[in-house]
Amino acid sequence: MTTGANAGDATASPNVALVETSDLLPGLLPFQAWDVLGTAEVILVRDAATHPFAAHLHLAGLDLHTLEPATLERGDLDLTRPGAPGDRRLAKALIQQARDTGHAVYLLGPDDERLALALAGMSAEHDVEIELVFLAQQPPGTELLRLVEVLRRLRDPDGGCPWDLEQDHTSLLRYLVEETYELVAAIEEGEDADLMEELGDVLLQVVFHAQVAADRRAFGIDDVARGIAQKLVSRHPHVFADGDASTAEEVQVRWDELKAEEKARSGPFDGVPEAGPGLDLLHTLHRKASRRGLLPPDLPPAADGVRRALEQLEELARPPAVAGAEPDHELLVGHLVEAAVTAAADLGIDPEAAARRVARERRRRTEAALARLAAEGGGEVEVATTGDVEVATTGGATVDAEVWARHWQDSAG
Helix, strand or coil: CCCCCCCCCCCCCCEEEEECCCCCCCCCCCHHHHHHHHCCCCEEECCCCCCCCHHHHHHCCCCEEECCCCCCCHHHHCCCCCCCHHHHHHHHHHHHHHHHHCEEEEECCCCCCCHHHHHHHHHCCCCCEEEEECCCCCCCCCHHHHHHHHHHHHCCCCCCCHHHHHCCHHHHHHHHHHHHHHHHHHHHHCCHHHHHHHHHHHHHHHHHHHHHHHHCCCCCHHHHHHHHHHHHHHHCHHHHCCCCCCCHHHHHHHHHHHHHHHHCCCCCCCCCCCCCCHHHHHHHHHHHHHHCCCCCCCCCCHHHHHHHHHHHHHHHHCCCCCCCCCCCHHHHHHHHHHHHHHHHHHCCCCHHHHHHHHHHHHHHHHHHHHHHHHHHHCCCEEEEEECCEEEEEECCEECCHHHHHHHHHHCCC
């Protein structure tokens, strides 16, 4: 903050005090700002009716007055001067106010981002000083308030968005799942710009659900934030209290103990949702059972388990020993997947991440082989349907299996 001249000092230059505000924190001002506003004869703003601080200052006994823009003369229309014409008209009006009274106080608002620049372009030639009263540095998370307000407006029955107003927790569920998977992809791809965007999309879903809950008077975003903050504090006594945990493993053990106490859970798998992806569910059950020494006693070593499951699948091609005794194909495949997940756990590998990696490689190789095939055949590869059978064609001819195998092999690496 630059100390301005005293309006009662006849020898001092006239000055303009610009007081910074944040529309995200209406009514919140540092002591220096309240001091400047409280001693001002008139507090000027661009529009007293719409300024976000108007109601708060009125409660403090301070009223805002709209500053009438000055008329720009020919010399004021110099295109080299900084600021848009509207800002320059207000800047000129502030200069005139300061020269007439010795001191002018202006409360900046959402539309005044470039007013200070326009004022600086005029102040020197008129011998008017500028005093800037800055807000204290805003804490991290302030912009979250803007997102909360945007969702409130979108869900406002009076002037909100028809689509947003129609949504409920159930209709939004698929978007939450989609955005979560897009976030996973961004993390694995390692691009910060994509990661930031996808984190925002997931955050939107959290705030959206909280606003839906607030609209039905169940809970609000503050309840959500308060609840998770309290949970983190209670689950980290080694940080926020006198608990003791010196390693990540000790922290995990204590976390599970506290969680079991809070949730009144006794079973090793209590609280594990069964609706999640199968690989992740198997991995979670294996991890929790392993941590508690509850792995199946007949669980074979990972490699043996995979080998045994494969042997059982190979038997599917053989006729059943007893007529009508069809094997449970789904169960056998499930055992194979379980064995693969066990092998991943033994190696410290996330099976979901491993499966996604293989899927990405499959997709890459398929698209690369298709591109090679199209270049060789002189046309795009298309899918033709005959009855219930789909076949790949290029140039009107069905793709030969040996040709496809060659291109697939060439696409490796």
